[in-house]
Amino acid sequence: MKENMTIFIADDDEDDRNLFVESAKELNKDINIITASDGQEAMRILKDEHSPLPDYIFLDLRMPRINGRQCLAEIKKEERLSHIPVFIYTTSRDVNDSIDLGKRGAVHFISKPDNPTEIYYILSTVLDAKWDQS
């Protein structure tokens, strides 16, 4: 795992955000985590040239104002951001959603697990893997 890794999570659900942060910190206490509580805030932070570029972006799908799908589209349009692997992190288990978002450039579709330990395992797998963007 890369040192000084920065990950970005946008989720309007505070509990989920906290669980995510907890699991990530448990995995690597030095990990730098940027959080956003909705799509609008997410895009503001991501587009801000002063904020560090994340190594991975996690997007919840259903968020107020700008949803995850719209965020994904904007990220893929931004030259500065388009190379960053984007993970959809959502409650949805809809296969069609998964296929559709894959076509729009999301590298993976993660259904939010029911057990907090699963988040840890998912993150460890995700953050250790090489996610080829080609």
Add this chain to the structure above:
Amino acid sequence: METTTSEDLLSEIEGLKLRLSEAQEAIDAIKTGSVDAFAIRNDGKPEVFTLQSLDYAYRVLIEKFGEGALNLTRDGLIIYCNSYFSTLLGMPNEKVTGSYIFDLITDETRERFQEHFVLALQGSSKTEITLSANNKKIPVYISLTSLQPQLATVGMIVTDLSEKKHNEQRIIDYQHRLQIQNKIFNLAEEIASTGSYEWNLQTGELAYSDNLFRMLGCLPQEFVPSTEKYLTFIHPDDKEQLNKTPLQLTYRIISKNGEVKYFRTTEKEIDDPGRRMIIGTNQDVTPDIINTETLRKKNIELEHVNKSLDQFASIASHDLQEPLRKIRVFTSLLKHRFDADLSVDTRGLIDKINASSERMSLLINDVLNFSRICHAENMFMRTDLNQILDNTLTDFDLLILEKGASVRKGNLPVIEAIPLQINQLFYNLVGNALKFSKAGTAPVLTISSRMLPSEEIENASNLNGQLSYSEISFEDNGIGFEQQFSEQIFSIFERLNSQQQYSGTGIGLALCQKIAGQHQGGIRAEAQENNGSTFYVRLPLTQSADRVVN
């Protein structure tokens, strides 16, 4: 020896002279042609002898005459008839001649003939009578003329009226039929809420059917039809439309009693030589228009409801699932973080919370799947059912191992299907077979297929007779069920076994039926209580081409 006196001889001479003079008269009469025939009484039966004479040419004419010609004595004895007349009666000429005319007339018309015959003895008379011969009745027109003083007979000319009568009868029949047709037409117009009109383009004359008047709220033929008059009934907003010709249009009229109705007019121009006219029908389509409008509104409502349903599905998938997931996350956190502090009872309660939320989650997912199948617009593709089955069985690897189950697979066909749905279908059926196994008996599941014979396709009301079907059967040795429940089990939320004994949401088989239906197929079950069950899935090999992707 007998003596002859001179007186005797003289009287005999006188007698002979008289007879000679009579004979001379007869000879003179024959010579001048004023006698045609002699009637000689022979044993009380008259016998007629005809003569050929100078007027032979007239006889030929009469003979070839296109009507019957007869010569009758005052007693009605036929002393001559031409061949036309005897042919008309269908009797040999010699038999007609020498008959009495009265015997050749029907009882019904004999009296009338008698009257006219008496009149004819004084001059002439004409009438219609009916001849009767050989069981045949012939209506005729007769013209009787006394031939006196030249001859003491009556001439009779007979015109066959059979054809005329026949034609008259046909006209009566036609009129009768026309009346019936008119009645039917009027009735049909009333039933169909239709009125018709004829517009003669040459005379400008316009005629309406009775029902058209009624449709306008008037009595039949209440006014003289005219275009101007008709325009007064048209709804002011629709008058414009009527300027377009020729027509097939729908517009509103306001009937005499103020009722607004929708009329649909259809016109046709007939351009026969010398008879240019427009015929048209006006149909009262008010109920249709109202129904269509109602239907349109209902459709919009239905669309709204469907949208709400979709939204509901979406809400169910996310918003309902979300808090549920939280319950599970936090109960498992509770269990892991405070494991040491929790009593056995508390842990038991936490397990119950977990089990319930798990079940709730299953239920939500199944309902969601069910609604997705209902709204599926998925495309069909060539699908190897063997492969789908293998995938399904892989999902159950662990359970199969656990239960010591054995699975026997036959060869399944390749069909046009929605793979995800078939996967779900097989998953549910295999899952059921394993779930409803008998305690203490290793489950045996046999999956095989056969082509469905055409007569079985015809007998199944839910299958499409145009398609070929394969029947895939899933036979198990599980707990089965009473055959009487074999249809009920496919209803949504229907369960035969308690939740405690066998978990499940009661949606699985309903979903199977939906999937089969989505594929124009069907599913049925045969089972015995405690003696296994077999589910038969019937799927067509092909789907309509526009629904298939390659």
